[in-house]
Amino acid sequence: MESGNFDKIKKRVFVVMDKFMNLFLIACGIIVFWILLQVTTIATFRIPSDSMDPTLLAGDNILVNKWVMGGRIFNIWDAIDGKEVKILRLPALGKIKRNDVLVFNFPYPAQWDSIGLNLMTYFVKRCVALPGDTFEIRNARYKVRGCDVPLGNAEAQDELMRVVESGRKTDYGIVMSGYPYNGLVDWDIINFGPLYLPSRGDDIEMNPKHVALYRNAIEWEQNKKLFLRGDTVLLNDSVIRNYRFKENYYFMTGDKVMNSQDSRYWGLLPEPFIVGKAVRVWKSVDRGTDEIRWKRILKQIE
Structure with a gap:
């Protein structure tokens, strides 16, 4: 193969690769933009x-x-x-x-x-x-x-x-x-x-009624268990009288x-x-x- 023809083929390959990379970068940019749009x-x-x-x-x-x-x-x-x-x-x-x-x-x-x-x-x-x-x-x-x-x-x-x-x-x-x-x-x-x-x-007072109403929220916020012993409220093993x-x-x-x-x-x-x-x-x-x-x-x- 003559060197001139080889150079032409090589040039075409580079042109195709360049276009492919540009398209790839554009596609990546669109995907990143879409993700950012969805998140924000x-x-x-x-x-x-x-x-x-x-x-x-x-x-x-x-x-x-x-x-x-x-x-x-x-x-x-x-x-x-x-x-x-x-x-x-x-x-x-x-x-x-x-x-x-x-x-x-x-x-x-x-x-x-x-x-x-x-x-x-x-x-x-x-x-x-x-x-x-x-x-x-x-x-x-x-x-x-x-x-x-x-x-x-x-x-x-x-x-x-x-x-x-x-x-x-x-x-x-x-x-x-x-x-x-x-x-x-x-x-x-x-x-x-x-x-x-x-x-x-x-800040709310912790009493039996409030334990019933807010137990799920408090346990989720604290990642601890709320207990009721008589009228005494415990968060794990600690007595609490109020909760913020x-x-x-x-x-x-x-x-x-x-x-x-x-x-x-x-x-x-x-x-x-x-x-x-x-x-x-x-x-x-x-x-x-x-x-x-x-x-x-x-x-x-x-």
Whole structure:
């Protein structure tokens, strides 16, 4: 082969390799940008059930704004392995309000009396009470002391009350008993509370009732066990008379009141478990027909 032809072939190879490397670097850049976007700014989730009907339908794909609270930073590999992780947040550009729809990690992935982080289980519910609120349910209606704004889906709450009063709750498979499933606090899902939602730094007296209400949160914060001996409260083997909370807590409910596994049943949601605020439906597919619901595209979530 003549040297001139060899040089031409070599030059072409270098040109092809250069283009390939450029494409490879561009692809890597896009992937890194997408990961950063998912971590810091916005994420997408698909709605699998009807617990937020009519606001969200099964088959909706939603955009979640992480700027409101700040994106979460933590060791994802430790979280996947089930190890204890410390969750940090980027600076927030807003704040959560009552009636916002939030996406969060379900705080009870293993058992109902132990808070834990599971990255594979996400819920979407409506926030009806904020840290520092005193929340209660009376005749199925949600209330926060000092707040006159309707909370959650009022029509569905009234429907639940009508079903219960008519004696048809078993027809709908409604479970009446509610958090914290303790004889000291005998609540159900139509008459619940008052329950104070702890705010970071709040100091509460430790008595038998407060042990029933806040045991899960305190044990999760301290990674220790809370015991009650008579009226004496112990954290592991130390007597405590007061407790200062380290985190903020929220109360979450589904809009489909008669079919929603929410805070009425499992209690407080720790702030570190919140991913962000659901803002829009970007795609919606009817699971029965596989047809796109065009009218829901870019629908704002309210």
